[in-house]
Amino acid sequence: MSASLTLVLLMAVMYGTGVYVMLERSLTRFLIGFVLVGNATNLLILLMSGPSGTAPLVTGTASDDRMVDPVPQVLMLTAIVINFGVTAFILALIYRTWWLAQLGDEGDTLSDEHEHDTEEATDAVFHQVDVDDEAIQRVLDESNEHSDDDQTTSRKGASE
């Protein structure tokens, strides 16, 4: 069995444009891409049912032999409805984000959460560990005898 080349091309175009739009920073664009990719995925499942034929309604006549595979249709039917639900959910998210972030006329474009993190800021997390390491190193170094120490202390002792 093989798929209709027309539908394959259409699916590829819809995936391509969908992904292209999805990768933008605007949340609305993301959603538009999401819907495109969703439709493309439905097409992919449709492709899997092979060539077109008669509807999967049992009539008891000869036309039943040309019936298309109903399994992909079942998968798609629920996929369509869930797609709708998720689309609405993302819309609610977009609205809430826009509202809470007080984006106003800037629209719904969000920057990366850690965009302005610098290496120094990330490094700072380890600062306390370094301080602790230094502290124990200092304790160890202080216990090291030096040739002149002994005399200084004896001289100090003598002067007392």
Added chain:
Amino acid sequence: MATILLVFAVIAVVTPSLTRVLSTKIFYLIACIPAAAFVWTLFQTATVTTGGTVVETIEWIPQLSISLSFRMDTLAWLLSLVITGVGALVLVYCGRYFSATEPGLGRFAALLFAFAGTMFGLVTADDIIVMFMFWEITSVLSYLLIGHYTDRKESRGAALQALLVTTFGGLVMLVGVIMISVQAQSTSLASIVEQGLAGPATTVAILLILVGAISKSALVPFHFWLPAAMAAPTPVSAYLHAAAMVKAGIYLVARLAPGYADTPGWDAMLVGLGVLTMLVGAWRSLRQYDLKLILAYGTVSQLGFLVVISGYGTRDSALAAVALLLAHAIYKAALFLVVGIIDHRAGTRDWRHLSGVGRQAPVLAVIAAIAVASMAGIPPLFGFVAKEAVFTSLLEGALDGDVWGWVAIVGTALGSVLTVAYSARFLWGAFGNRRSAAPTELHAESGSILIAPGILAAATIVLGFVTAPIDTVLAPYADTVGEGHYHLALWHGLEPALGISAVVVLLGLLLFRWRLPVARLQDRLPPVIDSSKGYWASTQAVDRLSAKVTLFAQRGGLVQYLSTILVVFVLTLGTIALIGRAWPTEIRLWDYPAQVAIAFIMATAAIAAARAKQRMTAVLLVGVTGFGLVALFALHGAPDLALTQALVETITVVVFVLVLRRLPAKIAQRNQPIHRVRRIVIGTLTGLVMGLIGVIALGARQAESIATELPRLAVEEGHGKNIVNVMLVDIRAWDTMGEISVLVVVATGIASLLFVSQRGAAVPRLSGARRRRTPSFRSQVVADPHLADREMEAPRDAVGRHSWLIGGRAIAEANRSILLEVLVRLLFHPAIVVSIFLLFVGHNEPGGGFAGGLLAGLALVLRYLAGGRYELGEAVPIDAGKVLGVGLLLAVGTATASLFFGAEALSSAYFSFDVPILGHLSFGTSSIFDIGVYLVVVGLALDILRSLGAEVDRQQEEADIDEESTDEFSASEVDR
């Protein structure tokens, strides 16, 4: 042995709460457990001396042949005695060392006690995996104990160093442990040692295990963590870092030596690093002011000594090794305890500030002198006996022509000279009289704190005189290594070893005599090996690297994460698709000519949507692709799909518009899209890979489609002619159940995003609407409760105008469309009837719960669009959550009801009858299930309208009101 461990575990858990009651007396109580274990171990002496073993095995993970097996032979016996004996004494010592006000006392007691149990488990475990478990637990406990003073920086730093170094070694060791147990096909240590494997893989495994051993026993280059660990309370240093934990590495070397001392690299690693460690440790010990650090570096040195001798691999060296291990544990623990007492009483451990301590505390001085003498190898103490045995066995090896024997004997002799020197310096530093410092004032302390070090000092004397029985007991271990004739004894006659000992002591004392020139020399020489710098550099490099990676890989942006996922997708699936062999045998250009036209329109719309600048344009163009799908479905032979898709697409466009009306019209007004090329590349590649998959997937099918059986199943089992619907509500009902659950979750999610506080009170109703349904009130205009004050005048003008929708009167005059109201008035009820019709005929004709529910939802959309949120409230005067709940309940009820009739969940029962108009209906439980689906979809539509429609309206109106006074965002809304 398992019982002892269980007791340890239980008591450790209850110790913190007991401490609250008993305060420092808890230590005496918990000291009883290791003491009891000590006594139990003593009772095993007879078995062990005759070469027997005590074995216990409890099944644990038979699939991996890992079991909780314990085995006590001579080596385990000796270490158990050291661990439980010293452990009990240290716990007793703690009872005096700590005051009742010590912070974290309960935790400390529990950890130290748990440590004793863990060490006992480590040395008795026969399963190498279980042994490794105990090994790692000791690392963690050591971390917690070193870090006991949580508020001190040096304490935290030292704890982390010890943990990182020992767990690094532990992880390396784990690889070796698994390799060796796979090669030996056994996890039993005894079996692994007995097999004495050889070969490159074994060499690698053993060397990896040795890395773990030398990191645990603080050998160069890992030695730096041990002096740092002296930040711990002194009892911890005495127990973990002198007697017990650091001996784990020695134990492992001694354990493996009988089978693997011939492994290539064994001698170089153990003898080489051991000698180096002995010299480096002793050299640095010589220049410490801090008494505890003298001992710490001394311990590093002695551990090197122990590794040399236990790794040397002859029968006599093995005997010497276990003797030295015992001697070291006793005198070093005693010395640490002594330092703890000095620290307590004098308030310092720096010998420059100590003077006349010996005169004031003579008993303490005597105890210390005995332990120090044992450490320096002065007869007749046990340390001397052990050292004699070491020198004899190493000399014998060297005279046999072994190069490593020469390295070992020369190295350890030199190391011993330094040992004598720092031993003398320790004693002089701690107890000597100094003109430079005023006599130290010692705090009074009860004599009972001397019990533990006293017993240890006595032991070191007594053991020196009972060498014969000790020799008998320890010999079985030595005999596993090889042939030999040496016996532990105080007096062997005028042997070479005695000569070496004498020279060592003499040179050591001379070195002590010339300590000032020595110190000057040390100061001038560069530090021998300072691997703590290496540790610093490497941990900091790892930290910085992780910071860089995090910065690069986790930007906290959807775009980057999506790109990563897609690139991985393209690379993996694209590669697999290309190298796969399943190319289709034929290519069909199209199913029917119209397909090309529809596809062209859809593709154009998709590309245009991607380029659109305005939100609404993009949404409508995406809608075109959706309606294109409707046509494709219809022509393909999928009427159910076409129907559902048409309804969904319509509602989707409406919902988009409902939300987007609030957002600015242009998509990116300020921020221009970035990374255009990158997005084009990723998008194109994804499209290509998906196309590739589309082409080859059908050709790759191997099994017969299940579709051939479905018509029969649908008619006979499901009593329906519409296969798609029968599958949804009967054959695949479980899937549908999951899917409607998702819808309920989504609906709830949307509602909670919009109604932050609560949804129940959100059904906007007109006051007294029920009464106003009567004709006499039809003509009156109902005031919008929200705008009551401001709009009171306008309604009066509108009096007399006929209203088609009850909520329509609540809408401002300018926003009303009488045409829409009339249409909705005429269409709503027929639409609901048709939706119910669809629901019921779905079993045989296109339709079903999803399509019916969507049509009803669309009818509600019309009511809302024409009459506003009050109209919606009047149309469905109940909470959407209730609709969803009833729907889900019906579906779940159908699923479970069949259970009560003894059938499986979701099996259907049917009864059929003829109904006018609808035709022959076969009504089954699956129809009730479909009603549940219908209600869930209606509930979803209702929730979306309430939230994204009505609530957004309300918020906008509020914002518009506030706009006059403040800015667009009402503070109250944002705060909520």
